[in-house]
Amino acid sequence: MKKIFKNIIIIIFIVINGCSDKPLNNPYSDSNISNQNIFYSSFQERPKHLDPVRSYSSNEYAFIAQIYEPLFQYHYLKKPYELIPLTASEMPEVLYLDKNFKIAKANKNIDYTKYIIKIKKDIIYQNHPAFYKENNIYAYHDLSSKDLENIYTIKDFKLNSTRELTVDDYIYQIKRLADSKNHSPIAGVMQEYILGFKEFKDKLNKKKFSNTKSRISFVKSNDIYGIKKIDNYTFSIILKRKYPQFLYWLAMPFFSPMPWEADLFYSQNKLKKKNITLNWFPVGTGPFKLTENNPNLKMVLEKNENFRGEVYPSVLDKFKNRKYFHHNSERILPFIDKAIYSLEKEQIPRWNKFLQGYYDNSGIASDNYDQAVSLNNSGDITLTDELMTKGINLKTSIAASTYYIGFNMLDPVIGGKSDKSRLLRQAISIAIDYDEYISIFTNGRGIIAQSPIPPGIAGYQDGKTEFNKTLFNTAENNTISKKSISEAKSLLAKAGYKNGIDQKTGKPLILYFEATGAGADTYAFLNWLRKQFKKIDLQLVTRVTDYNRFQEKMINGTGQIFQWGWNADYPDPENFLFLLYGKNGKVKFGGENASNYESKKFDSLFIKMKNMKNSSERNFIIKKMLRIIQEDCPWIWGFHPKSFSLSHKWLENIENNLMANNTLKYKNINNDIRIEKINKWNKPNYLLIYFFIIIIIIFILSTFIMVRKKDKENAYD
Amino acid sequence: MSKLLNVKNLSLEIKSSNKNILKNINFDIYKSEIVSLIGESGSGKSLTALSIIRLLEKSCRITDGEINYLNKNILLLEEKKMRAIRKNEISMIFQEPMRSLNPVMNIYDQLKESYTVKNTKNIKKEIINNLVSVGISDAERVISLYPHQLSGGMKQRVMIAMAIACKPKLLIADEPTTSLDVTIQKQVLDLLLELKNKMNMSILFITHDLAVASQISDKIIVMRDGEIIEKANTTNFFKNPKNTYSKSLLDSTHYLKKENKKETNHNDNTLDIKNLRVYFEESKSFFSKQKKFIKAVDDVSIKIKTGSTHAIVGESGSGKTTVAKAVMGLAKITSGSIKIQNKDISNLSSRETINHRKNYQMIFQDPFSSLNPRMRIGAIIKEGLCFLNPEINKKEMDFLLEDVLYKVGMTNDALKKYPHEFSGGQRQRIAIARVLVLNPKLLICDEPTSSLDVTVQKQVINLLTEIQRRSNVSYLFISHDIKLVSSISDTISVMKNGKVVESGKTFDIINHTKNEYTKKLLSSVPQIIN
Amino acid sequence: MVTFLLTDIFFYIIILSLFLYIRYVINTPDILETWSYVFKNKTGILSAIVLSFFMMIAFLDSIHFKEKIYNNDKKSYVYSSEIKSLLDTILIPMYENTEKSYSSPFSGHLYTKETIKVSDKIEERDYPKLLHKGNHNKYFENNLYNIFLTLIIALAKSFLISIFIYLIIFRRTLFKKDNRMISALFDNKFLFLSVFSIISISLVLYDLSFQYYVLGTDKVGVDVLYKSIKSIRTGILIGTLTTIVMLPFAVFLGIFAGYIGGIVDDIIQYIYTTLNSIPSVLLIASAILMLQVFMANNPLEFENIYERADMRLFFLCMILGLTSWTGLCRLLRGESMKLREVEYVQASKTFGLSKFSIIVRHVMPNIMHIVIITVVLDFSALVLAEAVLSYVNIGVDPTTYSWGNMINAARLEMSREPVVWWSLFAAFLFMFILVLFANLFSDVVRDAFDPRASKHYE
């Protein structure tokens, strides 16, 4: 027994000594948290496509926008958003042409628009095997399986090379957009505008190709006749009509340069088998390059050593007071050497890791909200003391997006042009209290929408001077108040559904809501929604299906009521109002107008408004359009989400600029602070371990005692 | 002669229900003598043994008494010391050799454990000698085998070897031969005797079989539900047992010899089996084409006259039961014919069979598994009746039941009860009633008594003979106990490995048989010597 | 107007068959024997009572009806499409009114600060008071005193009630002394205690929830206690209905395979090995997806969410059943193979009974103990499975009250600071109690029925 005791004591001693205050919970390999300048962040689901021709969602942009460089970008600091050249040497020269391609005399006979675009010289690509030549033939363009033996990722290719960026790469990419094999989501849109795009596309699709190589060479050799290469650094694009928003498109990753070598390189089937494709390993001129892409685990961006010396933007004196303005502006980008994005599906770990300092920035999910943010007495938003003390910075801004509940206008009950249905829609719109929604489900991170158009975009109605007259009344001192439930009820009665009972059939009116997914919140939301309808005695039936089913219903127009949202492609009212444009009807034309709303007046106005530059005249038209839809209530105007983003003290130069995607290059890291804080926040607590040791000791001792007892006992006891 | 072991008013109780299962037991065992502990199942003989070696279940507790081994009470020893005693002084053999050996250890390892010496070289030699001494000639081979590769007799020998390894002063043998065939039984008994003399140890021999006891023991102790009711030395005991129960035990072993009633002149056969063959197809290996057969019954012919009893005798695995099954249509016949009342049952239409079936019925070995525990006795007895003659009406039915129950010596109130409310003997009566109610011409009795206590055995046998006398039904009586058979059967056929080695009138075969095997059988049956 | 949901009907069937079984047991002595072992034993009796209490709640919750609404134009009543259950009417104090959002147990205000207009000028940030509960104490201003008094009163009430109940049953048993099971029930002093404790606990909770949210409120201000109680039905249904669905398959196929053997055996074996060898989660997942298609394609069949959700619940049970019958089937096959050789079966063969009647008369009754054991054992496993499936989003409908859904939601709440712990806690508590007692019960039952199981509960 003595021996055992001795051993136990020794063990305890060892364990206690083993416990240090060094953090044990660092989720990265220790080598990484060093004095290297690394940016740590997370992504929720693996990006599906990193090929600029395909990718269209923000989580994909988060990566490729750092790698690929389109012609233009948004100014990082300026608001309202302003386009500035990126690879282009200056903003393009725009010429308006008439039907025979002469400069148009008058505004009315404009048939074509021509953009002449110049790009900067000696911009070169990141180093990549696709460019590597041995005596003037591309070494890696025809790989045998022997070459590929121990190659698992792009890094495993020994020899790299690069070349200068030319306009051919931009032109080639535009052609790729046309190639239906690439499933570009905007091919449909572009063929409306770019001259010869459609023809090229059809020609390409008609032709049968023996293999991708020949397809690529075909794409390379044939031209879209609306697009002319003038010299290596200049080219021109002709649009079929006047379309000012086209510049915005040019700023999107769809129009990034694509070297044909890369396309050819990646088109080899043997590489595909190893998941080495253009979709996973982009090739760009941008400040960063993707060195590790394991979508199951993490994605790593590293500084592109070939990146030309772009500098931090400076804006005039209004930024003088910024403490870090002086030491950053005019400094060469990018500041950080490496960015590590870890896959983080669950929200809980993401938030906790951020609090522990292992992620440099984070959004705020509604459930962490009150932990993060509080309203001070004057009502504006500040951080909670807890986060204040951690020295976390908060940035808020209103996204150029809108969430709405749509009515399917093709539905016999809820839809249609009849007064009956309109009144019903209006009644419901009044009944649904989005103020409450915002406070419950987004913790007030949003503002009530008066119309589809979010703030910061021409035609936005602020809900003070301009507002939705169908749903709101002016109260005193130019604040507005929602119409009362009783009004809603009377509307309902007018519509012939007194107390929610159909006067014809005498049955209660039952409406159907199409919900998607079964997220943790769905249940709560559906309950809330039913409560809203109950207010005016309407029965709401929710049909929950997965996103596929939902899509299908939308396309067949079998749904009745649904919730959806829209993120702006570019900051222009057209990009929102087209969601209600008749010709975009989802059922009829497979467009984005999910509620299949159709109104002659609205459509004609839309066509007028569409091609105008922002102007008071345009605003006037927009106002008229809004009035129409506000009358008809094809949607319940939901809300425009406010996006809050948190970042740690050591992460510098955070501006939230919701249009710009290529923001990583501006960020900077102060590593000393980080290390100090992380060590401070993550002191391990060894209580549990001691506890377990004690349990085990008890375990062992009791056994020994039992053994001895058993040996002692005699037959009587 | 000095006292080796002395059990002084030992009492035992079951913890959960404080009911005594041993009530002050007193007896002595002297050096190098064999004491037999006799009693029927549940009389507490095994418990006595276990409490001597102190291996009782946790569920029972010694309430009183002491067990003095060499004049010191071993019940007071602490477990550790007791182990030493088990290792060197007292050892035990159990009833079921197949279950008493560890299936996953080979013989060598198991034997090794009973030696104290560490050095393995000599141990191996010792073990081999030991095995040889218990009559296992090819010990070298055996020690590397696993229990399941040995026959029952071999296993028991190994057990014995294990027990005597430590040269114990006292050997406790708990029904060591019950599960063995008679021939083997004899060998084992002889072995025990020999060993006893060789290494003059004392043996506490526990058995239910008086004959066996009479053969080996110096002293007899009779137990009945937890009490000793008689102690005597063997010769006296068998001459004149004092206690009435002992008497009944004693005379339950020898049966009233059946008076040879005059030959039934009309010699028509109730049962006529001609060269019956029953082969079972062995599960053949995946690739080989040709089938292997186990010849369970190979060319057997039997005739039974009306109202007479024919017995099939044989050791386990001799195929006697298969014959019965074949007759009852429970086993497929490979070839040969079975005639019952001159109807060949193998080519009857299903309708006819149903009509015919009531003429021949079967009584099974184990009354505990032959009655469905979920059915009332009434239902059990009715079952066949309802099915085989559906036309019968309620009143007749009730009459029949009452009548048959009377015949087997039971009362009406049994009908409402469930099997588990009856003792083994009663169950067997019920089983008999079930078939009797159909008043069959032929009854096949498959070891109807082997699972019963001796006294009960006798009653059942008597019942059967009684029945035969009343309604002259003929029996096909299957048993391993040639002694029993000889007393009740008119004709016998002795079976071995599926073949009939000899058959004929019982008297002839018992008294002057030609056949070696039969001789062996007869000789190895233990007889009470007095 | 009483309405019958699909699962309701099946649940009634279950209850009914339960009663039939009890009757069968009471007049078959030997089974009664085994059962009385269960009821002689403390664990057995306690768990039996708890389970039957849960069952009762589930039953109350399975009697559904639609309320009448007065239509003042037609001057007549029409039925609302909202379906309520008897339980809802009992739980009115929890059911009728809801708050805005989270509030912690027994608290009088919301969990999160909000800007409140003090006057039309000044706004300040504070915890808003709850509308309905937490601020309306019956007896004292002081919460503690108030709670304490309520508690005492409730206890007193429940004591009387349980005495009453006890006497009633006891009087009935005076006449049938011989009846072993019931006497076993009442030799046990433990019984009274457990009955009393259950009644008192439920009464205390009930009384308290007139004045407080005993387990707080959830995100949309629904009483968590109410949610957890409603979830009982889901849990029990999944546990029982599933086995009911699978039983016929398992029993009949199992017996046929085992008893008849030959080609039948091969086919049945093939079927269940095939089903068995598919990872069940995947099988369930794909089946549920299929179900969703079905529902999306004929939406009109589901008048309202209740029926819709109910349908899905039912199908979930079906699917779980289909994936889980194989185990029992194998067991039964083995057992009836053994039975085929048992002497009493042989005996009735010698009477020339047909295969079928032998199966019915002899095999069936003698495998029932296995069926019972498996049914009881599976129960808890299934309740647990529900939660996991809901986590993978292939569980019950998100609008159904179920512990799985509660846990699923609670995952987000755990990352809040300060933590919203009560939803998770409530789900944990209720689920734990049900499963724990189900397990204990199944233990005792197995000891009672399984000859091989060691009876270590003495």
Next chain:
Amino acid sequence: MINYIVKRILYAIPILIGVNLLTFTLFFVVNSPDEVARLHLGNKRVTQEQIITWNQERGYDKPLFYNKSEKGLESFRKTIFYEKSLKLFLFDFGVSDSGRDIKYDIKQRMWPSLAIALPSLFVGLLINITIALFFVFFRTTKVDYYGVILCVALMSISSLFYIIGGQYLISKLMHLTPISGYEHGYEAIKFLILPVIISVIYGIGSGSRWYRSLFLEEIEKDYVKTARSKGLSESAVLFNHVFKNALIPILTGVVVILPLLFMGSLIVESFFGIPGLGSYTIDAIQSQDFAIVRSMVFLGTVLYIIGLILTDISYTLVDPRVRLK
């Protein structure tokens, strides 16, 4: 022996075919390829033609079982069934609906799954057996009685609670391990500790209880009495006799699930963000990537069958009584 294995493998084939047919019908009844296409093409601006081309690329445009347009053998080979299901038999899993090569992913993700599953299995086994022996030692005492009840209590807690609770306590409050994530190489250890601990603790209840019952079953057998009558010490009896015999069902039980460990554990992996096959499957289910789910079903079945065969073999190794026929 060899005979036997060959036989078992031959038996396996019809089962695999059955599974294959079943899953095939399930998956092509559930979702028409169009919907899958729409899902994977994203939800903004999807045109019908894109869907068609998408299906063409993945060969979902072909008929299910019989292709009239082709002739001869081709008319069977140019069908969804042949290309999507039969090819599985050659372990040719094809390309996932999101365009990655499945075989490659499986090969990669297999190891993290093992990295969790193996330790949790064996540590669990060790701990459970120890506890079980502990109980057996204390059998018929209160320790055993309450121990068993504790086990039942542990069993009655849903796995989700263990995970959520564990993460909250150990990672969030105690800062002992990273909350989630994974690194390859030895770095992995610190990420694996927590999931392993949790899955072990989760297993204790049922595991130790089950082993306990196995031990008790053995300890009541006659040969144990024999061993005691030889005067062996209690521990000797436990380890040399009881343990040896009880180990047979335990070992074989382990062997069955051994191959299935590759499949990983669904919940744990996705909670701790470990890139194993478990989370792979979950993702596939949630994004309805049927190509993956199909492959996983098939893989699972194969592994299961392998497990069965291994079990029988292991029986012959540990139990002298068993001979394979």
